[in-house]
Amino acid sequence: xxxxxxxxxxxxxxxxxxxxxxxxxxxxxxxxxxxxxxxxxxxxxxxxxxxxxxxxxxxxxxxxxxxxxxxxxxxxxxxxxxxxxxxxxxxxxxxxxxxxxxxxxxxxxxxxxxxxxxxxxxxxxxxx
Numbered sequence: 001x002x003x004x005x006x007x008x009x010x011x012x013x014x015x016x017x018x019x020x021x022x023x024x025x026x027x028x029x030x031x032x033x034x035x036x037x038x039x040x041x042x043x044x045x046x047x048x049x050x051x052x053x054x055x056x057x058x059x060x061x062x063x064x065x066x067x068x069x070x071x072x073x074x075x076x077x078x079x080x081x082x083x084x085x086x087x088x089x090x091x092x093x094x095x096x097x098x099x100x101x102x103x104x105x106x107x108x109x110x111x112x113x114x115x116x117x118x119x120x121x122x123x124x125x126x127x128x
Contacts, residue, residue, distance in 0.1 A: 006091030015087060016107070021094065023083040023107050031080035031104075031125040036073045039119030043111055051076035074121055083107050 006012050006024070015022035034054060035045070045051050054077050060066040082104065086094045104125070105112040114120050 003093050003096075004085070005093050006087055012087075012089075012091040015091075016081075016083070017089075018107050018109075020089075022087045022089060022091075024085045024087060026082040026084035029082035031082060032123050033078040033080060033114075034069060034074040034121040034123050035076040035078055036119035037075060038073075039114065039117050040076050042117070042119070043114050045076075045078065045110075047076065051078045053077070069121060072121075073119075078110070080104060080108050080125065 006015075011024075012022070015024055017023075035051060040047065040051055047053075054060070054070075054075055056066075056070055060070075082099070085096045086103075088094060101115060102112055105115070115122060
């Protein structure tokens with residue numbers, strides 16, 4: 001991605017504010033984490049708000065590939081939004097290193113150490 005400033009107020013209004021910086025959605029990329037009950041509790045995530053149940057009975061029932069994940073106790077799906085760039089409150093471009101773990105975790109409000117927790121499986125950090 002090349003450096004660019006956002007000049008239209010409508011574009012600036014669509015940015016997600018995190019700690020005084022403004023994140024511009026990457027509409028082509030998302031990701032998700034699968035978590036155990038213990039991991040959800042350890043990192044203070046709220047069921048039905050921050051995480052949704054993994055639909056083992058409908059989405060994955062005919063695919064043996066996922067059996068090991070179910071057996072490990074992974075029950076919760078955490079959606080990860082990817083961002084294309086970071087700007088200031090006026091739309092001035094700051095950086096585009098938004099696929100680094102620390103940046104994705106900051107933007108999504110999760111702790112980076114969760115990624116290496118035994119109760120977390122990174123199932124799609126950046127799809128597309």
